[in-house]
Structures are given as structure tokens and as C-alpha cells.
Amino acid sequence: MNFRRPTGFVVGFALALPALLPVLSLVAWSCAAGSFAKGIPSLEGWMLLARTAVLALGTALLACGLGIPAALRLLAIRRWRFPVLLATLLIPPTIHGLGWASVAAQFGALMRTVGGPDLVFQGTFAALWVNGIAFAPLAIGLSAAAFLQVDPALLEAARLFQPAPRAIRRILLGIAAPYLTIGFLLIFILSLQDFTVPALFSVPAYAMGIFARFAAERDPAALAAQALPLILAALPLFFLVSRAWKRLSGNQIGGPVQPLGGLGLGSPVTKLFADLWICLPALAPLLLLGLSFDITRWRTAVERALPDLGYSLELAALASVVAVVLGALLARQMDRMKRALPLLATLCLIPLVLPSVLPSIGVLKLMQILPPEWEDAGPFLAALCRVLPIAAFILLTARRRRDPGLLDAARLLGRSPRQRFLRIHVPMLVPAAAAAMVAAFTFTMGECAGMILVLPPGRSTLATRLFNLLHYGAGPDVAALSTLLSVLSGAAAALAVWAAKRGTRWRMRS
């Protein structure tokens, strides 16, 4: 072995270490204490996992299947609406659940009044509907980010020879497929981990068992063994993402990239359907806000939450910036790898798929080794280990889409590596970096269960406060903080659109 030149895998592993360290710490601790055998699921456990995976798959299909036409529609209408319509991105699925339960109860009461059937909004369908709608803004946002990367000239050329729907399917969806697959995978993973919405509608979920074990006993090995099957459930989808990366590496797509505009969706019915899907995620939260509007309590709730807001923003901004910077380096390394890529990418997937409590336990163990002055690094490490893989996967996809011709041309023109980096690499990665940053920011802002284990004394986040308030129902305080979150996600989306546009202009100039 050549020790002077470490292999690509070793370098990649070193760059992925911030994401892997909490998991390694958890594994080391689990091996030292507890019993793995206790946590291995029974046949019933595997059946429950299968049902949870089907629900997560349905959620991802619903959110993405309708999110794609909605994103096309969104790009065709005025751009300023984009951040406004994505404002529900940060609202936790539980609030959507409470909103829809309230809507259904009002409807049920109305039906009873007119002597109709006794409708109960419960079960798998209700959980699927609410989760699909809760994750729709993420699906719409990621799809829109994917479509913004497509050169409209390609689409225009295709439309000369093919009808619009076929051109969209073959060219737009074909080119954007890797990004869309990542969006699908993210929603699947989020839905796989979430048990709050299924629990709200009396649907058992696999992750609920992990939390139940965490509540009743402290056996890290059993917890880890119980969580491992979640990774198995995510692997088939991840295989699709890996295939998309492989396909892109052999068939790069280039050309100047500029935003799509005036894209036709076909019939007015399709347009109406897409409009409805864009607005639907805002319906239940708006209803809750309307029902509990009380300006005095809203002001008090926001004033009390300001320190938490400041800390959450600081944490989310720091985690997303570091995730994108480290993610860019990791993606660069992964891009150079061949056979070892699937192994490293699968390792990076682990902290993302595990329920956030588990990596946080790993961080907690790490914090026992670090000096006490570093206690504030705990939440940052817990957030980074989950958002670094997301940033790396999005940026790797962007790298694989690069046009090598541009780099060759720059090299032939005698441009220095610095100039090539600033004029070609960076502008091409800006839209993807913006999407990665919004995804990382959203993940960090919304994290609650894992944060409780690592928050330094005297600190709390907006999400922990919001979930604490949810114990008292969706009242004015919850409504006020939800509005605050909506403003934040709208601002983050606006920032991302601005960055993507700037990046596009920069690229056009370059």
C-alpha cells in the first residue's frame, strides 16, 4: 500500500467524518454495552417495517407525483410567488395533521347535522394524505430547483419535433431525473422516520417502536439493532440515485443554463390541478391561524420565542454553510471515485436514515470526551451529521452534470486553476449549493427530538418551543410560531432563488 498517496476512499471517508463520527461513536458504545439481539425485530416487526415503508413510498409518490407538475406551473408563473408559495416548507407535519383533523371534524359534524354518514378521518389514507401534503412544499421546491438547471434551448429544440408533453417527459424530466430521485429519496426517508403523523391517525409506524424502547429502557445496542432495518428499507431507493449518478458521469449535459419560463402544462384542467396542489399545503395551517388569531397572545408568543429564534437561526445558518462547504469537498472526492463510491455513499446515508435521537446519543458520548468549553458544539455536530450527506448528494449530482468541454476550453485558453475554479466550477454549482443550503437549513430548523439530548443548558430552539406548546393544542401560540416559521422558510426560499439567479447570471457572464 502506498502511504504517501492515500486512496480516494480514505480521503472521502475523512471528509465524511463529521457525518460518520456520531454513528461510529454510537456503534462503539453499543458494542461495549447492551445486547444487539434484544433489538432485532421479530417477524411482526419486519411486517410493520414493510407497511411503514409502503406508507413512506406512497407519501413520496404523492408528494413528488403531484409536486412535479406543481413545480412546472410554479416556474411558469411570476417568480415572486415562488418564495411565498414555499412558505409552508418549515411547518412541521404534526401541525398539518392537526389542521386536517380539525377540517375533517368540522366536515364530519356538518354531515351528522344533515343526517349523513359518520365520517372519521383516521387510518392509513388520512396519514398518507397529510404526509403527502406536508412534504409537498419540499417536493415542489426540489423539483423546481431541478428544472431550473435545465437548458431551455434543449426543451425548445425538442418541442420543434415533439408535442409539449412528450418533450417535457423526455427532455425536462430526463435531464432533471437525478435531482428528482434525490428529492424522492429525501421525502421517503423523512416519512420513514416520522411517526407523529401516523400516530395522530392511529397508524402504527416502525419508528414509534424505537422511541418506545428509548422511553422505557436505556440499551444502546438494542436501539441500534432496532434502527438498522430502516437503512435496509432506504437502500433500494438509494440504489436508484447511485444509478443516476453513474448514468450522468458517462453522459454529461452542458450548455448555458437559464431559468425556464412560460412552460406549458397542457390542458387547463392540469393547470388547475397543479395550482390546487401548490395551495393545498397552506390550507390547514391557514385554517388553524384563522381560528386562533389573537394579536396580544401572538405578540407575547413571538417575544418569548425571540432568543430561541436567534439561536435556531445561528445554528441552522452555521450548519448549512459548513454542510455546503464540506459537502462540496466531499462531492468532489466522490466524483473522482469509481468502485468505492457506492460504499462511501451508503455510509453517508446511515446518519440520515437513523432517527435523529440515535446520532444525537453518539454526539452526547463524543461530548464527554471533548473539553467542557466545547459544549455548544453538540447541537452543531448533531445537525451537521444529518445535513452533510444531503448537501454532498445534491452537489455530487450537480458535479456529474458538469460539461467537461467548458473545463477543457478554459484549460486550452490557459486559464489558471484558480480562474477555472471561480469562473467555471463555482457558477455551475451555485444553484445546487443554494438548493443544498435550503434543504440543510430546513432540516436543522425543524429538528427537535435529537436536539434535546445535546442542547447546552440555557439554550432552546424554535422547534423545541413549538413542540412544547403543541402539548396544549394548536392555539394562538402555536399559530404565532408557525407564522414565524413560514416567514423564515419564505425568506430562505427567496434567498435561494436570488442565489440561483445570481449564479446563472455569473455563469452566463463566465
Add this chain to the structure above:
Amino acid sequence: MKRFAFLAALVPLLLATTACRKHSPAEVVVYTSVDQPQAEPVLKAFEARTGIHVLPVYDVEAVKTVGLANRIIEEKGRPKADVFWNGEILQTLRLDKEGLLEAYQPPTAAGLPASYLPADQHWTAIGGRARILLVDTRQVTPATCPRSIADLAKSPIPANRRGMAMPLFGTALTHAATLYTLWGPEKAHAWFADLKQQGVRMLEGNASVREAVARGELAFGILDTDDAEEALGRGDSVAVSELDGDGALVIPGSIALVKGSPHPESGRVLMDFLASPEAEAMLGKGGFFQVTPRNPGTCRSLPSGHAKSMDVDWAKVLEVLPRTSEELQGIFLK
């Protein structure tokens, strides 16, 4: 290469911006599972009274964590918390069993029932909540009104109109474990299996039970008194059913000093405040505790007769907790 050096330098720089924080000389760290909106005013009053800066860490019931008790166990080599202020009792007993609590009984605890003050002084119980039945007055008649927790399994009201929180977390799990000790594991297991078979609704949490009863989706459900207070305070068409038989399960809150804590003196001062009748009254008025031994209540969810509590050996409840959770997962998570 320079750009990588720059990026490598950026990470520790960014970390340093959050990692360095000044601590004031007089401070106390409290880990609490009492809801943040309830705990904050009490801690603010303590700060105003003593000038000691409180650094709290809150647990979150809505995401089903008992994170803070687990956190104290993990931090035992280098404790950060001075005081554990628990909304219930089991996790405090768990820490005691692990040998993580320091003996201290606040002098302000005088006047509390003897069962609230253990002989080894490792913890002090303060106030409490009770598990009760909330009924929808539009659906339940005197003939169909449930009178015991056991009525959840046998009632003329259809099974899908009866409910409780999924007994895998929080006070619902504590309640289930208590039934395991009182009735014996076999009978309790059979009772829960019967609930599942009948199709009695198991909801996400106590708050969901409250909302389902208030909306009329459930005719009655089991929940905590603090949840019932919320619905009664809003003027919903609900009432608390008078319980006969064993009475209600009263789950006391508790406070304890963490062994080897960084600020033991400040911790004792905070314990004194939290055990005082004044703090008890604040939590009672705020709606977190309905059982307030030194402030005879006027609360709506515990009318006369409800204060009669089940006779519970908490040490035994703690012992059966893992088995209860395991068995109930087998029933409800499939």
C-alpha cells in the same frame, strides 16, 4: 491548495463562534420535563428572588422523548445538570436506581405528605397530576357514563368512540405499568389486548384524546388532569367523570439534586424554591399540577372524591416498565 486551506480554517472559526460562551458566576443548571410554558414563569420568579441565573434544558413530550433522564445517565462521568425537575416520578426513580442522585431534602418541603418524602432524601415529590376520564357531555348519559378506568374495555358506547393515548410513552405508559403491578401482568396484558381487539382508539397523545373528546369524535377517553383543564377552561362540552373503585392514579412531580453537579449550592437553593408552597401554587394556577397538597385546589378537573388515589408502589412500577413497554409494543405496533 490555498482554497482548501482557507476552507479548512473556516470550519474551526465558525465552530468557535458558537463554542465560546461566558457563564455567570451564580448560576444553576436545571433539566426539566415540565412543559416550557409552565416552567418558565417559575424559573423567572426564582431568578428574580435569588439573583441566581437559571440555565434550563427542556424535554418535549410531544415528540415522546424522555431524553433528559437518559442524558443525565450519559453525562454521569461529567454531570452538567444540578437539578432534575421532573413532571412525573418514574424517571427520577430510575436515576436514583442508577445512583446518580444526591441526598437533600428541602426544608420548604414541610407539610407535604409522608409518601412525598423518601427516607433516603434522594428526591422530593411535589404536586402531581391524575389520570382521569374526560367525557363528552353531548354523547354520554348518566346510564352510559364510565365510572372506572376498566370501563374503557366494557361500555355500551361503541369501541371506536372510546380512547386513550397509545400506552407506549409518557403518563399513558406509566399508567399501563401501574396496571401491570396492580392487576398482575397477565390480567393487564389481556385487558390491553382486549382493547386492541375491540377497536378502542389509541391516539397519538393525551392532547389528541382531549381534542377528540372536545370535537365529539370520542364519547370518553383517559387522559391527565392538565389536559382536561385545558378543555374545561375553554368551555368545551366536556366533564370529568367521578371515579369509583381504585380511584385515580396520581402521578406526582419530583425534584432531585444530581450527584457531582457543578453548582450544588445553587442547586439546593433552587430545590428549596421548587419545593415551596409558592412554587406549588404557581404550577397549580398555571394548570400543570392539579394535585397540590398544600394549596387545596379549586381546579375543575379534580372535583371532590378524585383526590383518592391508587395505592402505588413506584419501585415496582419502575421494575415492570420495560416488560410493559415490550408487551404493549407487541400488541399495538403490528
